Amino acid sequence: MNQLGTRYVLGKVAGSLGSLAFMLVVNFFLFRVLPGDPVRTLARNRLVSQQQIDELTRTLGLDQSLPQQFLTYLQNTFTGELGLSFRYRQPVADLILDRLWPTLVLVGTGTLLATMIGLWIGVRSAWNRGSRFDKVSTGSSLTVYAMPEWWLGLMLLAVFSVGVGPLPGIFPTGGLISPGVDPTSLEGVLDQAWHLALPVLTVTLAYLADFSLIMRSSLLDEMGADYLMTARAKGLRDTRVRREHAVPNALLPSVTLVALNLGFVVAGAITIETVFSIPGLGLLTTEALEVPDFPLLQGTFLVFSAAVIAANLVANLLYAVIDPRVRS
Amino acid sequence: MSAGEAVPRLTARQVTRRRRRESARRTWNEFRSHRSGVVGLGILVVFVLVALGAPLLADATGLKVTAATGGVLEAPSAEYWLGTDDNGRSVLTLLIWGARVSLFVGLLATAISMVIGTLVGVASGHFRGWPSSVLFRLTEWFLVIPFLPLAIVMASVLGASLINIVLVIGVTSWPGTALLIRAQTLSIEERPFLERARALGAGHWHQMSRHVLPNVMPMVFANTTLTVAIAILTETTLSFLGLGDPLRVSWGSMLDDAFGAGAITTGAWWFIIPPGICVILVVLSFTLIGRALEEIFNPRLRRGILDETSKPRRRERS
Numbered sequence: 001m002n003q004l005g006t007r008y009v010l011g012k013v014a015g016s017l018g019s020l021a022f023m024l025v026v027n028f029f030l031f032r033v034l035p036g037d038p039v040r041t042l043a044r045n046r047l048v049s050q051q052q053i054d055e056l057t058r059t060l061g062l063d064q065s066l067p068q069q070f071l072t073y074l075q076n077t078f079t080g081e082l083g084l085s086f087r088y089r090q091p092v093a094d095l096i097l098d099r100l101w102p103t104l105v106l107v108g109t110g111t112l113l114a115t116m117i118g119l120w121i122g123v124r125s126a127w128n129r130g131s132r133f134d135k136v137s138t139g140s141s142l143t144v145y146a147m148p149e150w151w152l153g154l155m156l157l158a159v160f161s162v163g164v165g166p167l168p169g170i171f172p173t174g175g176l177i178s179p180g181v182d183p184t185s186l187e188g189v190l191d192q193a194w195h196l197a198l199p200v201l202t203v204t205l206a207y208l209a210d211f212s213l214i215m216r217s218s219l220l221d222e223m224g225a226d227y228l229m230t231a232r233a234k235g236l237r238d239t240r241v242r243r244e245h246a247v248p249n250a251l252l253p254s255v256t257l258v259a260l261n262l263g264f265v266v267a268g269a270i271t272i273e274t275v276f277s278i279p280g281l282g283l284l285t286t287e288a289l290e291v292p293d294f295p296l297l298q299g300t301f302l303v304f305s306a307a308v309i310a311a312n313l314v315a316n317l318l319y320a321v322i323d324p325r326v327r328s
Numbered sequence: 329m330s331a332g333e334a335v336p337r338l339t340a341r342q343v344t345r346r347r348r349r350e351s352a353r354r355t356w357n358e359f360r361s362h363r364s365g366v367v368g369l370g371i372l373v374v375f376v377l378v379a380l381g382a383p384l385l386a387d388a389t390g391l392k393v394t395a396a397t398g399g400v401l402e403a404p405s406a407e408y409w410l411g412t413d414d415n416g417r418s419v420l421t422l423l424i425w426g427a428r429v430s431l432f433v434g435l436l437a438t439a440i441s442m443v444i445g446t447l448v449g450v451a452s453g454h455f456r457g458w459p460s461s462v463l464f465r466l467t468e469w470f471l472v473i474p475f476l477p478l479a480i481v482m483a484s485v486l487g488a489s490l491i492n493i494v495l496v497i498g499v500t501s502w503p504g505t506a507l508l509i510r511a512q513t514l515s516i517e518e519r520p521f522l523e524r525a526r527a528l529g530a531g532h533w534h535q536m537s538r539h540v541l542p543n544v545m546p547m548v549f550a551n552t553t554l555t556v557a558i559a560i561l562t563e564t565t566l567s568f569l570g571l572g573d574p575l576r577v578s579w580g581s582m583l584d585d586a587f588g589a590g591a592i593t594t595g596a597w598w599f600i601i602p603p604g605i606c607v608i609l610v611v612l613s614f615t616l617i618g619r620a621l622e623e624i625f626n627p628r629l630r631r632g633i634l635d636e637t638s639k640p641r642r643r644e645r646s
Contacts, residue, residue: 023473145615297481
């Protein structure tokens with residue numbers, strides 16, 4: 001049994017490594033092979049100096065053969081050598097490290113809140129399918145699901161930061177911290193939380209819809225199962241049937257779907273950070289798009305993909321912990 | 329029918345066609361009982377009519393920045409029902425023409441995604457051995473690469489044009505479909521009629537095109553409508569990030585303009601709310617239709633309905 005568990009874990013780790021390798025290949029080909037002469041393409045219609053072109057040729061190793069280029073690229077990637085940003089004239093790796101934490105806080109807090117509230121709503125509406133709560137929550141979940149998350153952010157920004165009519169805005173309109181405040185002091189931390197409140201609210205609202213719809217349908221799938229009938233026949237109270245029998249089983253497929261959805265949350269961070277001018281990886285990506293700053297874009301793509309792949313691996317391993325069936 | 333021909337003779341083709349017509353009619357009848365699906369279809373029909381009739385509803389010269397007649401960010405008035413944008417163009421005209429781009433991109437990108445997804449899904453479910461596992465792994469690998477960053481990177485490398493946006497969305501959104509179709513194919517492969525076909529010596533192509541595909545088609549169809557919703561949302565987001573076709577007005581590019589022109593701080597709600605509402609309505613309509621179709625075609629969800637009626641009506645407040 002334990003041996004089989006190890007096999008499952010090894011399989012999943014191998015799968016993630018496969019994804020990682022695939023992503024590295026995609027990243028390599030997208031920027032080098034697809035558009036023909038990369039340097040010419042990168043410099044097309046753009047303000048790129050001869051110095052930058054030379055540097056690009058050197059960092060891309062275009063005088064080498066293709067397999068050799070790929071090896072150089074792998075070596076550079078694994079040593080954290082992600083090239084120099086066109087826009088900032090700084091190493092891409094440093095820029096990414098600087099901008100990492102606002103995104104982590106935003107995506108982390110947002111996902112946590114969205115998962116908890118979303119799952120709760122999903123359970124409640126599935127258990128009372130067809131009730132008023134179910135109708136209202138499913139209807140609004142579908143509406144929010146149909147909304148671009150950044151548009152929701154724009155609306156919240158307009159209402160709560162700018163203010164509507166006589167109502168003044170109460171939240172800051174953007175940025176991560178008020179000017180002149182020390183970010184490490186207590187005041188600074190509170191100020192940053194205040195700045196992050198609306199973006200986190202946007203992420204939470206935008207994704208709790210997804211999670212509640214997922215949970216609702218997976219609980220509905222379980223509702224007819226025989227073990228629930230047995231539990232009821234034993235005379236258990238409805239609450240206990242739900243909490244101890246139905247929900248734990250319905251959670252299983254949700255875990256995978258929530259992990260897959262993380263890709264969308266990360267994507268949402270790109271636009272939401274742009275709307276609220278939060279200096280994280282998302283804003284860094286849109287700043288890179290304006291130039292366009294290809295080394296930087298490639299770097300952020302790498303980080304986003306690696307993060308999502310890692311999150312998926314964690315979810316798969318978690319799955320093995322909570323569902324003994326996959327181990328055997 | 330005259331008495332001479334007792335039994336009407338039908339060719340195999342006619343029989344099939346009748347059967348198909350019959351099943352389409354049954355599906356339609358069932359669809360009509362899903363109220364939300366019908367509402368979705370109604371909204372969609374309105375938008376499709378607006379998109380098709382755009383030249384009749386609003387003069388295309390209203391899209392030209394140089395021919396703009398209104399003031400900058402003018403509030404709604406009798407002349408400009410939804411006000412003007414930062415270039416003095418009528419927001420209503422932009423909305424009407426924007427419907428074309430959104431629907432065009434959504435439908436064409438979905439078509440590409442469906443073709444790739446269905447081919448990969450059916451092939452990886454039908455074949456045994458390494459071709460199947462290679463395709464399956466490929467799908468899995470593609471699935472975990474975050475969709476929007478990949479689309480952003482591809483769009484910026486390929487350059488901004490309508491057809492590139494279509495390609496980018498089509499090429500990045502197929503893995504979900506492929507997994508779904510694969511699962512369906514695997515369950516159909518177990519059915520006796522395929523065993524019979526194999527026993528009679530049917531080739532792979534015949535099995536896939538005559539037996540597997542017609543049976544997964546309903547799921548493909550339901551999934552298509554859901555994919556259109558995602559494709560339209562993605563187009564809007566890419567345009568908002570400035571990756572859309574600069575020569576065409578879409579709802580996403582309007583919102584990009586509005587955000588760039590500071591419509592939020594100046595309170596020009598007519599430039600921000602209407603495009604957003606249009607996106608929501610169109611995406612919602614596809615989602616509602618897709619969910620209704622899924623419930624009709626997916627036996628597992630139908631079982632859910634039956635269970636609902638058999639579930640004891642005992643409910644406690646907790």
